[in-house]
Amino acid sequence: MYNIAILGASGYTGAELIRLIAGHSSMKIKALGANSKAGQTMAEVFPHLRHMDVPALVTIDEIDFSDIDLCFCALPHKTSQEIIAALPKDLKIVDLSADFRLRDPEEYTKWYGNPHVALEQQKEAVYGLTEFYRDEIKNARLVAGTGCNAATGQFALRPLIEKGVIDLDDIILDLKCAVSGAGRSLKENLLHAELSEGYHAYAVGGTHRHLGEFDQEFSAVAGRPIKVQFTPHLIPANRGILATVYVKGDAQVIHDTLAAAYADEPFIEVLPMGEAPSTRHIRGSNFCYIGVVADRIDGRTIVVAALDNLTKGSSGQALQNANLMLGIEETEGLMMAPLFP
Structure with a gap:
């Protein structure tokens, strides 16, 4: 049984980690850090988790890490790097923030607007897209979870870029993300009256921070x-990401390439040719569904990928990586079926 700490336990990804670990046979939550809600019980912060026998929330300074085997950091970017730099150097860490995703410190400053203050930890961090960095993750001390949008786009495109079966200079990624991807902090534009009954594009023209991950990973591949x-x-839904990708290439070749790439992956499902997934099909699960459809214009293809931003896009991915880091079966605690309706 491995002892687990979760920092940022009062946020959406923290709550999702607690929910997932509830069904895990080899992990026990020993500490929950949440400075803003320290002193409160889980029943007070997240009533849907009141049945769980977990510690009350405390400040991060109050946590004794001497008997912690692995720590999940579900903190905001900038805060996360500062906290992680001060944690024990032998502690295994899965970070869910953006702070260790980008290998080049100048790229981090460019996309996130502040200099990196944990450069030594950044050098050792392994990018946490499990299906493509599995061997490195197994031996890592610090794993950097991907952005949820970045994960969705990469699942749809990485094998196609690697095999060169699409035009690499003509890729359009149109993505819809549910509101929980913006976190739990109060924001005026996320109020029900502001968000419901419509949806809107944001970060238009190439300003979204996850583009840093796309540039880094796709260029490397x-x-x-x-x-x-x-x-x-941004869509008026609680969970889910749907990425519609427009590429130039033969649809059957693209489908065959994706099917071959993910044939042995437990959480990536390539649908039969011509089918497209929905966020309804993966809600609350660690699965990613990918569909391929031939466009009516010859030589053009549409690839559609769907995943739950809180699970496969964040906390489920984090648990998948933690399993590898601790030598546990990769799928442990993650094989629950999607919620429907």
Whole structure:
């Protein structure tokens, strides 16, 4: 049984980690850090988790890490790097923030607007897209979870870029993300009256921070600079991401390439040719569904990927990586079926 700490336990990804670990046979939650809600019980902060026998929330300074085997950091970017830099150097950490995703400190400053203050930890961090960094993650001390949008786009595109079966200079990624992707903090534009009954594009024109991950990862796979055209949209739903990707390439070849790449992956499902997934099909699960449809214009193809931003896009991915880091079966605690309706 491994002892687990969760920092940022009062946020959505923290709550999702607690929910997932409830069904895990080899992990026990020993500490829950949440400075803003320290002193409160889980029943007070998240009533849907009141049945769980977990510690009350405390400040991070109050946690004794001497008997903690692995720590999940579900903190905001900038805060996360400062906290992680001060944690014990032998502690295994899965970070859910953006702070260790980008390998180049200058790129981090460019996309996140502040200099990195934990450069030594950044050097050792392994990018946490499990299906493509599995071997490195197994031996890592610090794993950087991906952005939820970045994960969705990469699942749809990485194998296609690697095999060169699409035009690498003409990739359009149109993505819809549910409101929980923005976190639990109060924001005027996320009020029900502001968000419901419509949806809107944001970070239009190439300003979204997850583009830093796309640039880094796609360019590494291709062996040359790759830039995708990417527009995210905020939809009035609680969970889910749907990425619709427009590429130039033969649909059957694209489908075969994706099917071969994910044939042995427990959480990635490539649908039969011509089918497209919905966020309804993966809600509350660690699965990602990918569909391929031939466009009516010859030589053009549409790839659609769906995942739950809080599970496969964040906390489920984090638990998948933690399993590998601790030598546990990768799927442990993660094989629950999606919620429907």
